[in-house]
Amino acid sequence: MKAGDLGELALRNLREAILRNSLTTMGIAVGVASLVAMLSLGVGLQELASKRLANSGLFDTVLVTSRRNLRDFNRPSAEKSASPQKLRSLDEDARKEMERLPNVIEVYPQIRFPTEVRYAGNPYSTVVAGVPASARGNGAYDGMQGSFFSSPGAEEAILQIEFAKDLSDQPPTLIGKELVVRYVERQPLAPLRATADPPSAGNVDRSAVTSSNDSASEGFSIVPREKKLRIVGIVETEPAAGFAGYGNGRLFIPLEVASALRAAQVNDLRDAVRTSNGKPSYANLTVRAKSPSQVEAIETSIKNMGFSTFSLLDATRNLRLFFTIFDLLLGIFGSLALTVATIGIINTLVMAILERRREIGILKALGAADRDVKQLFFVEAGVMGLLGGVFGVGIGWLIGKAVTWGTNLYLQRQNLPPAHVFSVPWWLVLSAIAFAIVVSLAAGLYPATRAARLNPVEALRYE
Amino acid sequence: MMATGNGSTVRAERVSRHYQMGSALIRAVDDVTLDVRAGEFLALLGSSGSGKSTLLNLMAGLDRPTSGAIFAKGRNLSEMNPLELARYRSRSVGMVFQSFNLLPRMTLEENVELPLRLAEVDRGERAGRVREALERVRLENRLTHRPSELSGGEQQRAALARALVNRPTLLLADEPTGNLDSATGESVMVLLRKIQQLLGMTIVLVTHERPLAERFADRITFVADGKLVSDGVKS
Numbered sequence: 183m184k185a186g187d188l189g190e191l192a193l194r195n196l197r198e199a200i201l202r203n204s205l206t207t208m209g210i211a212v213g214v215a216s217l218v219a220m221l222s223l224g225v226g227l228q229e230l231a232s233k234r235l236a237n238s239g240l241f242d243t244v245l246v247t248s249r250r251n252l253r254d255f256n257r258p259s260a261e262k263s264a265s266p267q268k269l270r271s272l273d274e275d276a277r278k279e280m281e282r283l284p285n286v287i288e289v290y291p292q293i294r295f296p297t298e299v300r301y302a303g304n305p306y307s308t309v310v311a312g313v314p315a316s317a318r319g320n321g322a323y324d325g326m327q328g329s330f331f332s333s334p335g336a337e338e339a340i341l342q343i344e345f346a347k348d349l350s351d352q353p354p355t356l357i358g359k360e361l362v363v364r365y366v367e368r369q370p371l372a373p374l375r376a377t378a379d380p381p382s383a384g385n386v387d388r389s390a391v392t393s394s395n396d397s398a399s400e401g402f403s404i405v406p407r408e409k410k411l412r413i414v415g416i417v418e419t420e421p422a423a424g425f426a427g428y429g430n431g432r433l434f435i436p437l438e439v440a441s442a443l444r445a446a447q448v449n450d451l452r453d454a455v456r457t458s459n460g461k462p463s464y465a466n467l468t469v470r471a472k473s474p475s476q477v478e479a480i481e482t483s484i485k486n487m488g489f490s491t492f493s494l495l496d497a498t499r500n501l502r503l504f505f506t507i508f509d510l511l512l513g514i515f516g517s518l519a520l521t522v523a524t525i526g527i528i529n530t531l532v533m534a535i536l537e538r539r540r541e542i543g544i545l546k547a548l549g550a551a552d553r554d555v556k557q558l559f560f561v562e563a564g565v566m567g568l569l570g571g572v573f574g575v576g577i578g579w580l581i582g583k584a585v586t587w588g589t590n591l592y593l594q595r596q597n598l599p600p601a602h603v604f605s606v607p608w609w610l611v612l613s614a615i616a617f618a619i620v621v622s623l624a625a626g627l628y629p630a631t632r633a634a635r636l637n638p639v640e641a642l643r644y645e
Numbered sequence: 646m647m648a649t650g651n652g653s654t655v656r657a658e659r660v661s662r663h664y665q666m667g668s669a670l671i672r673a674v675d676d677v678t679l680d681v682r683a684g685e686f687l688a689l690l691g692s693s694g695s696g697k698s699t700l701l702n703l704m705a706g707l708d709r710p711t712s713g714a715i716f717a718k719g720r721n722l723s724e725m726n727p728l729e730l731a732r733y734r735s736r737s738v739g740m741v742f743q744s745f746n747l748l749p750r751m752t753l754e755e756n757v758e759l760p761l762r763l764a765e766v767d768r769g770e771r772a773g774r775v776r777e778a779l780e781r782v783r784l785e786n787r788l789t790h791r792p793s794e795l796s797g798g799e800q801q802r803a804a805l806a807r808a809l810v811n812r813p814t815l816l817l818a819d820e821p822t823g824n825l826d827s828a829t830g831e832s833v834m835v836l837l838r839k840i841q842q843l844l845g846m847t848i849v850l851v852t853h854e855r856p857l858a859e860r861f862a863d864r865i866t867f868v869a870d871g872k873l874v875s876d877g878v879k880s
Contacts, residue, residue, distance in 0.1 A: 187762040198750045544746045547707060548807070549735020549763040551728050638707045642746070 214574020311431025312440030543641025567622025
């Protein structure tokens, strides 16, 4: 029989027993919805956790230090005895080389320095952290009060909520107000050398570059300075906490602005007494990967370049393992309902064979081959699977919306920012529908084979 | 369809169909040899349980003999695979049953179209063939009616249209008047005979009604206990 005729007859048969077939289809839909809901919850929670952890800067970043540093990471004992002059310097060439590595989003130096903030005539001690412009997109500032920096060079500040509470009992009122940051500027003693050939790339930190050669021979002086900044936002998380070890930032300013301040940092004294190859070097660099899964490869490449690295790789591995098992378990629970639905399809089709026994006999007497009868039952099972899959995905999506709504209602009451705990990616939609069809066809295999094998003479006798 | 040797449409050679029921062996058809000639109207006459319907099913390729051979289109049906048998039924044989066997969910038009679908006839050709078949049985105005909306006689005529729509050369009718009153039965038989004469097809009629067989068939073969007890052309 031609495919078109097969489809028409199958749809007609499904329409004729519409109540039973609708109930069977709904059974499949509930099964698929359960599977989709469970897996979407797993995917959503995984995305949420990954996003939060990525936002923390702990899992998608590699901290790079020179092996010449006293405080490097993972330095093999053999290297400790190597001459510092033979070890590679963490300079602009190295930064550019790292930036060219695959899956690296950006490489930037960390700028954190102690400061005294003056607001409403009162002094407050805190730590300023430079924030790269790219931080706007990584979600760390989602749900913040106010707004992110208007431009990479804007003289604006974002406060961490705890620090904002120190400044005012009503933190939101701080937005739009101005504060003064007092810091010490580092000034080279030899102006000619200091102004020569500073790193020029994008948001490269000029002040974070220690011209070790200059410093070693000529040193630097420090001068107290003040900078007026406008408060544009308040953030609840600690987006720049990282693991650099300089203490958490409580006041965030654009990295470009922080660089321009040339503020003295805690490592300047150490670098001032070190000999170097004459090129400016960084105390450390932060390398941001596209995703935590790429950190390992990047870390290996950087180590091969001759630098020390640090990342929380093992933690991401455990996270992936946890979510893989979590998704598997959710999938198994979700599949239970689909298993029940599968039995429903078998039951419906076996009942249909009993009911349509005579019809099958007539079809065979009129010239239907076993193959035609089998395909007819298969198409009926497949159509129920397709419809059940589509409705199931829809129901699963609605369940997800309801769960997200309920969760956010609860989070709102707890004064917590909203979260997307549910995610229905396209691959899940298509896979769920395909899975429903495959399961339905598998369920239809036995009834279809049984129908095809019916003896037409016996079937025609059946009343 | 080509006649099978010597002008035969279908030929049974020492055909037996036995069933095992518990310890008893039922000889539904027992060593039957029968030649159905092209264009003839043959009646298989016998009482209930005599084996005439089993013989008809064997000729239709719906059942396979326990032994012996049935030849049609120059081939032994017993040696055909299920797909070949399905094609033989679809393209060469038309069947009419005592209980009409129309599909109740389909309209008359759809019922008559069904064999065309199974024979994979082009969609564009179907409507004309359906109408032609229904015109032959004078039901062209009942296209959209369902079987339940028709009388017994009309249902049997619709079944006849369905059997004819693929233009078979062999029409097998199993007690076509069994569920009809005598007047309606007779009108169906008149129609059957008229169509046979018009199209020149071969008809094998299974019946237990001797007067009917004597009135319409060219040849009557008596069946009893699975055997042919007499085979003769009517005087």
